Amino acid sequence: NAGVTQTPKFQVLKTGQSMTLQCAQDMNHEYMSWYRQDPGMGLRLIHYSVGAGITDQGEVPNGYNVSRSTTEDFPLRLLSAAPSQTSVYFCASSYSRVRPTDTQYFGPGTRLTVL
Amino acid sequence: GENVEQHPSTLSVQEGDSAVIKCTYSDSASNYFPWYKQELGKGPQLIIDIRSNVGEKKDQRIAVTLNKTAKHFSLHITETQPEDSAVYFCAARDSGYSTLTFGKGTMLLVSP
Numbered sequence: 001n002a003g004v005t006q007t008p009k010f011q012v013l014k015t016g017q018s019m020t021l022q023c024a025q026d027m028n029h030e031y032m033s034w035y036r037q038d039p040g041m042g043l044r045l046i047h048y049s050v051g052a053g054i055t056d057q058g059e060v061p062n063g064y065n066v067s068r069s070t071t072e073d074f075p076l077r078l079l080s081a082a083p084s085q086t087s088v089y090f091c092a093s094s095y096s097r098v099r100p101t102d103t104q105y106f107g108p109g110t111r112l113t114v115l
Numbered sequence: 116g117e118n119v120e121q122h123p124s125t126l127s128v129q130e131g132d133s134a135v136i137k138c139t140y141s142d143s144a145s146n147y148f149p150w151y152k153q154e155l156g157k158g159p160q161l162i163i164d165i166r167s168n169v170g171e172k173k174d175q176r177i178a179v180t181l182n183k184t185a186k187h188f189s190l191h192i193t194e195t196q197p198e199d200s201a202v203y204f205c206a207a208r209d210s211g212y213s214t215l216t217f218g219k220g221t222m223l224l225v226s227p
Contacts, residue, residue: 004158033214040124042204042219043159058214059116090158104149104215106158 002026004107006091012113013081021076021110023091031094031102032074036060036087037109043090049074081114088112117142117209121218128195129226136221138205139187147208148188149215150179152201159204163190195225 007022025032033048035058045058049068063085065077074093078085089110094102118141128134140148146167151159165172165179165188172179176195181188192199205218 035217040219042121043217045214045216048214059216092158103161103164106151106160108156108158 004091004093004105006089006107006110008110009108010111012115013078014115015081015083017081019078019081021078021089021091021112023074023076023107024072025074025091025093025105026072027093027095027105028071029093029105030071030096031104032068033058033092033104034064034066034074034076035090035092036085037090038087046076046089078112083114086112086114117145117207117216119205119207119216119218121205121221123221124219125222125224127224127226130195130197132195134192134195134199134223134225136190136203136205136223137187138189138207138218139185140207140216141186142207142209143183143186145207145209148179148181149206149208150190151204151206151217153204153220154201162203192223195223197225197227199223200225 004025030051034046035043044060047066049055055066091107092104094104120139149164152162153159163177163179165181176193178191202220202222204220206215
């Protein structure tokens with residue numbers, strides 16, 4: 001198993017550009033989520049999905065879109081990049097949202113800089 | 116929603132000493148409290164977790180304690196080693212949304 005994979009590892013964008021951060025998992029996990037990590041702010045939830053075709057907003061969803069057409073993939077789209085979206089983005093997955101002790105597995109992250 | 120406070124933000128210890136990181140949470144219905152370790156350039160990795168019906172859990176040099184009445188939980192690392200140096204995050208599972216809310220992290224530095 002590759003676990004949770006994210007591409008790209010690094011990305012530089014100009015203000016106003018759009019892009020998609022890719023996330024995939026090969027563990028047949030139902031639950032997938034996107035976090036952003038900023039210095040001194042910890043990990044903040046952007047969007048999450050409890051299964052194919054179902055998504056919901058987290059704490060900081062503005063400026064981001066997600067979709068979940070398959071169990072394996074959960075891409076994060078930046079519609080019009082802003083400098084405030086400069087951050088490290090982590091994708092995570094777990095088997096089920098229902099069982100409270102399910103371990104969340106994190107990907108290696110994407111470091112995004114918006115100029 | 117849930118709010119998780121974590122202290123200290125940085126912690127420096129000598130190799131062999133113990134380290135303690137503390138977290139408080141706001142939602143008394145939260146029922147699951149994991150701890151993650153994040154090494155430089157990597158994603159967070161679960162190191163230990165505890166459920167609300169348990170007061171303490173140990174795994175070799177790592178232990179977690181939970182005080183439901185006071186709504187706080189702590190990570191204890193004994194006999195620290197340089198490879199324990201990392202950022203540690205606590206989290207609480209929000210009973211309303213089944214999502215994890217993270218603390219802001221503690222950078223642990225273990226000097227040889």
